Amino acid sequence: MAPKKIQFIQQIQSSSTKLAQALEEATVAAKVYVNRGYAVNGADPIVAGDLTGHEITPEQIAAFVAFVAALNDIGAQVPELVGYDALLDQLRTDR
Helix, strand or coil: CCHHHHHHHHHHHHHHHHHHHHHHHHHHHHHHHHHCCCCCCCCCCCCHHHHCCCCCCHHHHHHHHHHHHHHHHHHHHCCCCCCHHHHHHHHCCCC
16 A cells, blocks of 8 residues: 555544544533533633633633534534544544
């Protein structure tokens, strides 16, 4: 097999692994955000004072959580993306 093909295959596997890990981590973080009451209307919301020195705002965190939820929803509704998680599991190299 040509070296460029091998490099490409390795790149696909590496990208799939990183993407799967990032999606898993982001989904867990979004659940923690809600479950711990860190959301805007939660029992212990994250406020600007909690983020001093982190160069991020509560609004950005809320937007990120909404983005993660949308990614998960779209993955279940868009025909081309249904089963993407199974595909990533087949391609990833960390399991």
